[in-house]
Amino acid sequence: MNSLKQMDRGALSDALDHFGQRTTPQRETVFGVLLNQRDHPTADEVYARTKSQMPTISMATVYNCLETLVSCGLVKQVNIEREPTRYCPNLSPHAHFHCRETGRVYDVPVPSGMMQELAGVLPGEYEADSVELVFRGHLSKGKTK
Amino acid sequence: MNSLKQMDRGALSDALDHFGQRTTPQRETVFGVLLNQRDHPTADEVYARTKSQMPTISMATVYNCLETLVSCGLVKQVNIEREPTRYCPNLSPHAHFHCRETGRVYDVPVPSGMMQELAGVLPGEYEADSVELVFRGHLSKGKTK
DNA sequence: ATTTGATTTAGAATAATTCTAAACTATGTT
DNA sequence: AACATAGTTTAGAATTATTCTAAATCAAAT
Incomplete structure (x- = not known):
């Protein structure tokens, strides 16, 4: 499984729209990665997983996408002690x-x-x-x- | 106020002893700084406050002391999002x-x-x-x- | 088609924290 | 008291997650 379900794609576009942000392939892919494996990955892990589907994506973009998803309320950040931030699409x-x-x-x-x-x-x-x-x-x- | 009350000094020594650690002037001063101003300071802030009483102390020592106090259960770490760790002697x-x-x-x-x-x-x-x-x-x- | 603004990108910069190795201090032993 | 040992402190280097920067790319709207 490596593409967004129709339902999730819709939720993504709606939320992005609502905050005046564009729906881009990078944002879709990163969101899909989070929904596919719900193990609270770090940005690094999200980067690796996303790269396997979209080899040209950069780390900065992964951070940007995650930040966008968080600001649209689709994803939550989980900070445990000083460890790298983890991401969670469970709302x-x-x-x-x-x-x-x-x-x-x-x-x-x-x-x-x-x-x-x-x-x-x-x-x-x-x-x-x-x-x-x-x-x-x-x-x-x-x-x- | 810049020295540990007798009661707190005792609690410090006891706790350190219990974990096989020595009571040093640096540890006493850092602990005193935390008890004196209970505003959840960052390591940087603890460093500045401690330095005003003990100008030769180093940042590394402040981190060491804080870590020791935490491991002895005298101080708690408070992590908020990705901000610098704060320290709290409220048990x-x-x-x-x-x-x-x-x-x-x-x-x-x-x-x-x-x-x-x-x-x-x-x-x-x-x-x-x-x-x-x-x-x-x-x-x-x-x-x- | 062209302008405009948003997004992506690679790499540099930042900042909190940890590591390293040497100097120092305290403690226990003879 | 002198010495060995282990714990502690220190300055500065190293690490690492994250943010910043500036250029390139893309998309939407005139």
């Missing part, structure tokens, strides 16, 4: 789990009620537009998933 | 609020029950030893605190 409310042993990052669904509750701990003067929840630890043996 | 359970306008980071106390609850969203195979909760947004007008 539903979720937390992240970072395994210290493998370095892998997993999505963990969070009931939406929980998110409400979290916002509740903020004193009145704080107005949050985003919440980030990251767990760190390890996966219990047997289940490497 | 009670709390979240962070990052103001997009000023860039400042605030501690937000979190009821301990909430932390328990958060851990509850993790499926069984995930064993977390730390939870990080970061809000981003802005302070409502009037209260710049």
Whole structure:
């Protein structure tokens, strides 16, 4: 699989349009790479994967595309400690789990009620537009998933 | 104020001892800097503040000391997006609020029950030893605190 | 067709952090 | 007290993710 499904292509164009940005082959390809393998790749990894489909793309363009996708709300950045930024096209409310042993990052669904509750701990003067929840630890043996 | 209170000096020595590390003037001074002004300074800021009390200290030592304090559990690292790491000697359970306008980071106390609850969203195979909760947004007008 | 502005590109620049190797300090042992 | 050992500090070099720059390319609109 290496091309965007019609549905995703539509979502991409719509979102880009909405922010006055053009739909380009590079943006489509990068978005496709993210949707195809949902393992929170770094920019470097996205670059490698994209290059295999589009050998002339440059690192700068990958960064540009990722930045564009993030600013259009199609992709989220995940920062774990000081490690390279990772990218995630999962838009539903979720937390992240970072395994210290493998370095892998997993999505963990969070009931939406929980998110409400979290916002509740903020004193009145704080107005949050985003919440980030990251767990760190390890996966219990047997289940490497 | 520029020297460690007796109580804090004791806590520092105990913790360092416990991990087989020496209590040095550099570590004491850096720890004192963090306790004195609890505004989540970056390593650069810690360096500047420490240098004013101990002009011969080097940047590398500041990083070494911070790393030592973190590994002994006396200080926490706070990473917000890709910005420089900040340091925080608040050991009670709390979240962070990052103001997009000023860039400042605030501690937000979190009821301990909430932390328990958060851990509850993790499926069984995930064993977390730390939870990080970061809000981003802005302070409502009037209260710049 | 031509202008205009957006996008892509390669490579240089930046900046936080880590590494390296030498100098220094403290501690324990005889 | 002198010495060996290991831990710590230091300045500066190295690393690395990311951003910047300026030129080339592309697309849309007159």
